[in-house]
Amino acid sequence: MAVSKAQQSPAIIDLNRFRVTCSNCNLSELCLPRGIDKDNLSKLANTVRQSGIYEAGHFLFRAGDPFKSLVAIRTGAIKLYVVDDNGEEQILGFYFPGELLGLDAIETDTHTCNAVALETSSFCAFPYSKLDELCKTIPELRTQMFKFMSRELSLENRLLLTLGKRNADEKLATFLITLSERFKRMGYSATEFHLAMSRQDIGNYLGLTIETVSRVLSRFNKEGLVRIDRKQVKLLDVDTLKRLSVTYCEETKKNPST
Amino acid sequence: MAVSKAQQSPAIIDLNRFRVTCSNCNLSELCLPRGIDKDNLSKLANTVRQSGIYEAGHFLFRAGDPFKSLVAIRTGAIKLYVVDDNGEEQILGFYFPGELLGLDAIETDTHTCNAVALETSSFCAFPYSKLDELCKTIPELRTQMFKFMSRELSLENRLLLTLGKRNADEKLATFLITLSERFKRMGYSATEFHLAMSRQDIGNYLGLTIETVSRVLSRFNKEGLVRIDRKQVKLLDVDTLKRLSVTYCEETKKNPST
DNA sequence: CGTCAGTTTGAGCTTGCTCAACAATAGTGG
């Protein structure tokens, strides 16, 4: 949001404000650089092939593309999905600033998913070969890489539970609560946010039709759980939503660390 | 199969045949050691905390356990699942020889899944801290670790597609074909194999009830696609099964004769 | 044999899907 405001500014632009490197990036605590000291950080920053800004609808990569770089989102929102022989799509997830894309392509050296910008988005591309090389000498980077992949696995496990064992209401409550927690993690409001994705995308992601998504959200609205106006969401009754979105044992009881 | 045959032998036993290390393990081409030269292989082998044989129903680890080691399956079959606050289970996958368990626990240092033996199983435990250390000096190990995690992500992506976009017939066809391909990869028959898991487990995994699983398998039987007797499976019409189990673009276009 | 767990089969029901109409919004061009 901050960046898109900057883009609109017609006034004099201080280019240095845009020369973001890992050292002065406000996402460094979420992204790959986490835990890496200044010296090593500059090594990491030097590998970054800074990629331009992508408009909504543009692809970061497509299934079949050769895999070269891991992509860290800086601003915006990305949709990741696979397509089968029938042309049917399954959205695997939505990605936000500080998150890493392309990890699943390491094994085969080829992307198997499509990543498309849902809104104007910017990102950094880290060439995988250079990252791997740096992993030799920077143990914190190795740790961070492993943790990112591990986290991705955990998130998918959670998604599998949601898709496999929840009804429409629970799926949508889970969706809203998960988004809320991610926005909070990024430093945004946990109760008021903007949906970057369409109802169609939400339904596809959760294994529901667009009609069901619309109906359930309307009912949540009537019942006073949320206030939804088009893509603007305000969570009114987080407790009830959390009760609907049953999650893992540990998480609802303990408070988050790290 | 080879190993379980050795176990049954009542004759004189050469203990050295059981002192399996990475160097003489028949799974080395599937497991972590892949691509690592002899010198480094012995370093890796030395880290292994060789763990005993687990009977069916015993846990390799449970959600909440501290994470110490990655577990490589040597023989048998393992079921991995999560449990939510309501006590509801979702099976995340079944694991066979040469496959690695516990990758999702790296981020939090705590297991979030339960891993239980479906039949008598043996495995090797690789302490994660030592693996991480070795990753500094053995680039092939680092590569293999990254590839394992990447592969795991791809497999989960595929599962998400199956669960989200397939009806009961397609889910079960996909299940059978996927098992077949994994057995083939391990060097076993691709058309005749034994189901280590119950109908209950299959249903849970695929998001179906046990009754639906039973009905669909019975129908597949009548239609001559498979011959199923209790847990013994023979695939009769692999082509039709593959056609039902629509997968990613690349795979079905190549010759399906196999 | 009797019990028990796992599985199969049958019959009716429910959730979420399909089909269809309509509303709201944004974009386009005159």
Add this chain to the structure above:
DNA sequence: CCACTATTGTTGAGCAAGCTCAAACTGACG
């Protein structure tokens, strides 16, 4: 500025895939 169109979202009515409940069957094991 408005009419026109396209796109996206909302709402209603009926339908069907797969679920629930129930009963019967199978093989293993004491």
